[in-house]
Amino acid sequence: MYRILVINPGSTSTKIAVYEDEKCKLLEKVEHSLSDLEKHPNLMDQLNFRRENILMILKKHGFKVEDFDAIAARGGILPPLKSGTYIVDNRMIHYLKYDSPVSHVSNLAAIIGYELGQGKIPVYVTDPISVDEMVDEARFSGVPEIERKSFSHALNIKAVCRKVALELNADYEDLNFVVAHLGGGISVAAIRKGKIIDVNNANDEGPFSPERTGELPVGDVVRMCFSGKYTKQELKKKFVGKGGLVAYLGTNDLREALQLAKTDEKANVVVQAMAYQVGKEIGGMCAVLCGKVNAIVLTGGMAHSNEFVEMIKSYVYRFAPVFVVPGEFEMEALAFGALRVLRGYEQAKEWGVVDEQVS
Structure with missing residues (x-):
């Protein structure tokens, strides 16, 4: 059995889920008021309070970060790339923090996941916002x-x-x-x-x-x-x-x-x-x-x-x-993307490899 933590920040909320294989064991959404968001006008300033909200929810339900086999995060605004599941690494984090062309809330997910995983738990993103199939x-x-x-x-x-x-x-x-x-x-x-x-x-x-x-x-x-x-x-x-x-x-x-x-x-x-x-x-x-x-x-x-x-x-x-x-089915899709990799059905793509990006 694989246990996966799913992180999905939205513009007005942060959603987390806990999946054990295909079964959702926990799904919780923290709403952020307009006044709370206005206290952090710079997107990256929201990292701490969103991360603390996640830890608070996990603690409330008896989970610790080390209980998870993987973290599945919503993909941020990366360069155009192919559809699939990608492993989060230092290069991706640096890009999302400093080089992403759009300050979008989805950029926070992989960063929060990477900070929680501390290099001990693999972090994945599936079908990021910048998946490009346009004619x-x-x-x-x-x-x-x-x-x-x-x-x-x-x-x-x-x-x-x-x-x-x-x-x-x-x-x-x-x-x-x-x-x-x-x-x-x-x-x-x-x-x-x-x-x-x-x-x-x-x-x-x-x-x-x-x-x-x-x-x-x-x-x-x-x-x-x-x-x-x-x-x-x-x-x-x-x-x-x-x-x-x-x-x-x-x-x-x-x-x-x-x-x-x-x-x-x-x-x-x-x-x-x-x-x-x-x-x-x-x-x-x-x-x-x-x-x-x-x-x-x-x-x-x-x-x-x-x-x-x-x-x-x-x-x-x-x-x-x-x-x-x-509603949205992103939590399920993110969990299943990570699960396919954990089970060996798919190989995680490495972000930044030339042939994975759309020219």
């Missing part, structure tokens, strides 16, 4: 110096596609999907025959979300940048962390926004606008697949809200059957 046409931005990059909720997107394929009694790699992952950030992806051929970067593109602005009018962004009112870090935080629902309504919680929308017309329009933008992005990805879509899948935390789901469905129900798979 060439999707990479063009309109400016030669700027290339669109594949950053997505790849782990959960692929997991829910497999679940829907089972419902359709078909092979995942024979189907086409459009998946909207509705979390603190929103990824909408076109999946053709098992590969994510196009997806919006939830930090820079696509719909606005509870904490992020999504795509912005570039002229207005340029004017803000040169207005003298903001530092670079202030603008980055304004766009990712303090954008979306936070900027409009002062909350990053869809449940609060929906409650407010019952009595406040502005809040109602803001929530409707977020659903509208999700629907518009889904429509664009249907076009990427030439209209040949077997299913549209709504997943992530916000898919728990029937009210919000119905808003999105009203825009896209004519395109393809809509499946709702609320």
